[in-house]
């Protein structure tokens with residue numbers, strides 16, 4: 012029997028390399044107003060607006076710039092899939108683990124680098140942008156499950172699957188992963204530059220190859 016039954020992943024900086032926040036990548040690309048961005052960010056962290064309102068505000072800034080689907084893909088052309096990512100997902104799945112994404116990133120990023128992500132992941136929590144036939148933003152579904160609430164998503168999946176939190180793994184790189192890492196039975200800090208995150212994790216992986224997490228999750232794993 013495997014000790015762990017569910018492995019959850021962050022996206023930006025964890026499954027995808029060369030990026031800390033994909034939202035920032037799009038803001039830079041579309042050259043949105045940094046003051047308005049900062050203002051919305053502050054209002055969120057002061058508790059004046061919800062995460063959803065913050066996300067919708069920022070996506071609104073892209074809409075104002077006439078952002079099209081093709082532009083979003085151009086914006087992320089310098090990003091890349093984390094070394095070993097696909098091999099790791101395949102191996103975990105082969106060993107019977109359920110997989111999930113719990114991320115504040117955008118569907119565009121995941122779709123570009125793992126187009127068949129639905130084959131790997133049983134649950135996908137992230138923000139989604141949908142485009143119309145002209146490539147304009149048609150609909151937005153922002154996730155609520157970022158930062159502290161990543162832990163809520165983990166608990167929801169675990170409860171539904173009747174898995175104890177001790178049997179759950181979370182792999183992430185940044186401060187918004189601390190809470191969920193603490194809740195999961197095994198928190199793995201990967202590609203991580205922050206001491207607070209490393210401290211919250213049970214395991215810290217320094218080598219930038221996602222396969223390095225496998226021996227910590229799968230019994231007697233050899234590769």
Ligand SMILES: [Mg+2]
Pocket residue numbers: 021022023024025031183184185
């Ligand atoms: Mg991240």
